[in-house]
Amino acid sequence: MKKRWRVAALGICMAMLTCACSTQTEKADTSSTQQNGEKKETAEEKAEKAKQAKLDLIDPAAYGNVDGLELEKGTYLSIIGKGSSETYWKTIKAGAEDAVADLNKELGYEGSDKIKVVYSGPGKSDDVDEQVSILDEELDRYPAALAIAIVDSKSCEVQFDLATMNGIPLITFDSVGNYQGIMASVMTDNAKASTEVATHMVESLGDAGQVVVIAHDSKSLTSQERVNNFIAEIQNNHPNMSVAGPYYMDQIDDIKKTIAEQQLDIVPVEGQELDEEQQTALDDAIAQITDEDIYNYILEMNPDVKGIFATNGDTTMQALTACEGKDMKDVVIMGYDADQEEIDAMKDGRIAGMIVQNPYGMGYATVVAEARCVLNMGNEANVNTGYTWVTPDNIEDRTVQDILYAEK
Incomplete structure (x- = not known):
C-alpha cells in the first residue's frame, strides 16, 4: 500500500514539474515578444x-x-x-x-x-x-x-x-x-533645404574658407534652386567664406575641352580655329577624359577648398571619391539624397550631412x-x-531610419 502511495506521489511531482516547465517556457516565449512590457513590432x-x-x-x-x-x-x-x-x-x-x-x-x-x-x-x-x-x-x-x-x-x-x-x-x-x-x-522645398545646408556648412567650417559647389545639371529649376539659394546664403551673410563654381555636370564637355587644352598646351584664340593636326589631337585627348578626371580637375583648380556642396546623390559620391583619391579627407562634404552608398559613407563619417528628401x-x-x-x-x-537633415550623429535614430529610402 505504501509503495502504491509512493508511486502516486512521484507521479504527481512529475506532473507538477512538467507543468512548471511548460509555464516557464510559455513565459519565455511571451517575454521574447515583449520589451519593457510592450509587444514587439512585427x-x-x-x-x-x-x-x-x-x-x-x-x-x-x-x-x-x-x-x-x-x-x-x-x-x-x-x-x-x-x-x-x-x-x-x-x-x-x-x-x-x-x-x-x-x-x-x-x-x-x-x-x-x-x-x-x-x-x-x-x-x-x-x-x-x-x-x-x-x-x-x-x-x-x-x-x-x-x-x-x-x-x-x-x-x-x-x-x-x-x-x-x-x-x-x-x-x-x-x-x-x-x-x-x-x-x-x-x-521638396529646395530653397529652404539648400539654405539649411549652407548654414550647417558654415558651422562646420567655422564661418571661414572656400566651398566648391557641384551641381547635377544646369537646366532643371530644382538644381537651380539648390545652387542659387546655397550660394546666396554664403555670399550674402558670410564675408569670410567664398564659393567656387558652380560646376555643372551636364556641361562636362566644356570642362573636358579645357582639361585637354591644358594637357596639350593649346591656348585657344577667339575667332581662330585649330589646324587639323591640333584638332585631331584635341579630340583624341577629350575622348580619354573620364568623370573621375573632371572631379580631380575641379579639386586641382581649388586646392584650398574646405567644403563641397553637391546637389544630388551621384555628385555627392563622385566628390567624395575624388577627395579620398587625393587624400583630401578633411574636406567637409554635404549633399542630397540617401542612396545606399551615401548611407554607408555617412555611417563611416565620410559625409558630414545630407538632405534626405521624401x-x-x-x-x-x-x-x-x-x-x-x-x-x-x-x-x-x-x-x-518635406525633408530631413541627416548626419552621422542621428542616422541611427528611429525617426531617421523611418524616412531613409535606400535598402538598409
Missing part, C-alpha cells in the same frame, strides 16, 4: 509606421491620404520621372503604386475595375530626348491626368500645350517648370494631386513633401 507593423512617418511629412496633410477620392473604375494615371533605375525614382514609383493600392482598397475596386498608375522614366537619368519621347507615348494613351518631373524646363512646352488642348491635367513633381497650365507642384511621400502625394484634378476638387499650387 515586420508589417514596422513597415506601416515607416510609411506613415513619410506621409506625415507632407504638407498639406490632405495629400498624405486617399480619403474622399472617389475616382471612376479603371481610371488611368500616368507619372513620368527623370530616371527609372536609381533608388530615388524607384521609391517615388513605390509611393505612387501604394497610393493607388490604397485607393482601390478604399473604393473596393478589383480586377479590371482597379485604378491604374504607370510610372515611366528614361533609362539614363536626365535624358531629355528620351523623356520627351516617353511623354509623347503617354499622351497617346490619353491618361486621366499626367504628372512629370521635368528634366529641361523648356523641352516639353509643345507636349504640354497638346495635353491642355485634350483636357489632360498636368502635375509636376520633384522638378517643376514655368508652364502656366500646371495644376500643382509636388516637391520620394515615397512625393509619389504618394502626386497620385493624390492627380486624383483631385480628375475630380475637379482643386489643388494647392505647391505641395511640400
